[in-house]
Amino acid sequence: MSDALIIARIDSGRASPSNLNLGSRPFNVAASGRSTEDNALEQSPAQIEFRNVTKRYGQVTAVQDVSLTVRRGEFLTILGPSGSGKTTALMLLAGFVAPTEGDILIAGNSVAAVPSYRRDQGIVFQSYALFPHLTVRRNLEFPLEMRGVNAGDRLKRVDRILERVHLKDFGGRMPSQLSGGQQQRVALARALIADPPFLLLDEPLGALDRNLREQMQIEMKTLHKEFGITTICVTHDQEEALTLSDRIVVMRAGRIEQTDRPEALYDRPASRFVANFLGEANILENLDCDVESNAPQPPGTVPMIRPERICVAAPGAPTRSDERQRQSVTGIVEDMIYAGPLRKYHVRVGSSVLVAREHAASGQQIFRQGDTVQLDWLQSDVRFVEA
């Protein structure tokens, strides 16, 4: 079932950074810089709630004790590696599978006894699931017919939605006569046409090539803004999650590891797992020095720094940061990779290899394999993550 696409808005009551039970860690504090939009979302009413939901298949626990609150209008992405329970969480919400324990509420009411076909939701799958023998127009009319909408209204609504997804001249085509991106737009239009209160997306763009995926990400974000529809999206694509979401839920082995806004998740991951899953992370272990930070190291944590926060320089070169705030180590370049406008260095320091990423600026010294370099960073850029 990993090829369904669904949109909705989820908020983990259990694991957001502000309520994670992590003692006195500095990242318990919600990141600053919230926009008016963020605040408005936080104040919007809860639309969907998972209350201690567990789903077992025999010996396998696919989802374990998940509690979430999705707010009206939110775009929430469930992100996690294969087998972490993302799709099961979505299928539970869609009513395709029933919880073993716990309850799911929509608009404050338990939906335990409501079959999926009676849940008013739009669903989009990676495989589009368009009817191949029906034209685009007939595909779009189908959900309206099911709801008893009369022919005149159906016509108007189909015209309107075709216009909104930029497919006004494609109503007479069969799905096989459309590109992948166009088929995905029809699938989205079909999910939205009956004005569902929320939309569920499972790996919505997984079948598209990279360029088209980026274009569709922008289109989906625009559509979400226009419709203001609560959306829950399941993906294992970090970039997609970062681009589209108001908030991201990171799942691991059936549980929620962390929930937060994309920037906050990247800048202040709670655990080594999240730090590594969302971007690249240097865990500052086994260096021949004590890593210093502006904050004391809480027990059970390890220091972490993102590659773009590390500067690479010749040994003894003046550093770019304030001396009192600076930490530096010496290492040997193992590898240097050009990645378009970026240079990525792998540098051996003791028994660790640190990754540093720098924007390629003109006049900047380039280091090669075997060169001795100095790596330095600001202590304030060090984060402590759960080991």
Ligand SMILES: Nc1ncnc2c1ncn2[C@@H]1O[C@H](COP(=O)(O)OP(=O)(O)OP(=O)(O)O)[C@@H](O)[C@H]1O
């Ligand atoms: N119908 C089923 N019967 C038995 N086990 C299942 C069933 N559906 C899912 N599982 C198991 O539950 C766990 C979670 O599966 P799920 O499909 O939710 O993960 P996922 O994060 O969506 O993975 P992927 O990204 O690979 O789709 C996995 O171990 C999977 O094998």
